[in-house]
Amino acid sequence: MDEGKPLFVQIAEQVEASILDGSITEESQAPSTNELAVFHRINPATAAKGVNMLVDKGVLYKRRGIGMFVAPGARELLLKERRSDFAERYVQPLLAEARRIGLGPEDVADLVRTGAGAEPAKP
């Protein structure tokens, strides 16, 4: 596991990733705190912190006596969050590296377009 972020955040992000890629659907049951703890080999209190973070965020909700479920609208919520973080998490580092190696924004834009399979803006 990556040491950079707090463990409970990593746990939460893994659950979020499963929701985003559709492996856990809305209104279906999410892994329990104990299941997460045993699977990831971490302290249940840490797993619980991650789960509670997702509950606070509105991604999961608790059904008394049954367990944690994915909230309706969770996927949309996560997509929105990822989109607004996208610039800071991906674009900034990309541009920083581009600057270091002498590529300007137009060069980067071309690379992005060709990378996506489209035609470059200039020949």
Next chain:
Amino acid sequence: MNSVIQVRNLTKRYKDALALDGVSFDIEQDAIYGLLGRNGAGKTTAMSILTAQNLPTSGDVRVFGENPYENARVLSRMCFVRESQKYPDDATPRHAFAAARLFFPRWDQGLADELIDDFQLPLKRTIKKLSRGQLSAVGVIIGLASRAEVTFFDEPYLGLDAVARQIFYDRLLADYAEVPRTILLSSHLIDEVSNLIERVLLIDDGRIIMDESADDARALATNVVGDAAAVERVVNGREVIHREGLGRVASVTFLGRLDGAERAAVVADGLELAPVSLQQLIVRLTQHRSAGRPGADGFGSNNSGPDSSGTKSPTTNTSDADTQEGSLR
């Protein structure tokens, strides 16, 4: 949260050594603690006093609200597994488990049987003839199957190979999830246990120098790597606990975190932020303390009361350039 153990100003002095120097801490109910520190730091001394196998020189210890010394009520609710456990000459593991079953009110034979199987322990061989790993397994099995409300493991798993240790950690977590209880693990293998523990108690030279949640502990330090001049700009004014360099590249670890804007600046400067594992943090903190020791107070651990984590603003006389008073938070 409830504290099941309260230690206040505990001191243990031997003729020529001060094993524990006025330590104070609380152990909260049903949490897993990592009791970390170098050999001779005081971990075993602390655990043996808490389990009444040793007496304080001064200070106060309460377990379940009472003094544990010769207190059967308290002691039957505790289990202390240590490396150099002595058994009678002809005893077999079967005898040891039978005795444990009598002593521990919450003993679970089903769990013991599963563990005996997991560790492939030969029940009828005399303990004297067991391998080091098998001997450690006996202790570990007793510790887990006792399900004692307060269980101490004093590195009894050093004799276990990596596979057996993983079995121990997995079984510990699973059983703790099912039957929550208070567990204190002391270990040198910090990275191995770092994900299991909820709280870190770090002892160095008879003093508590860290009493934090594991998450907070991990967040105490940051490591910046890259062009040495750029790195120096980032760490200027911060308390540095470790430096390395190769040519123009420097890797510096300091206490504290960077906020969003600072992180963005670091990235823009072409520097990298590398994670600091709990083990690295603890090793470097301890080394840093040793370096600063002549005439210095390290991390202000004299005020290790229950709410202070011994992490007040330290003043150090280390040889690290440009260090100033910094805060561990």
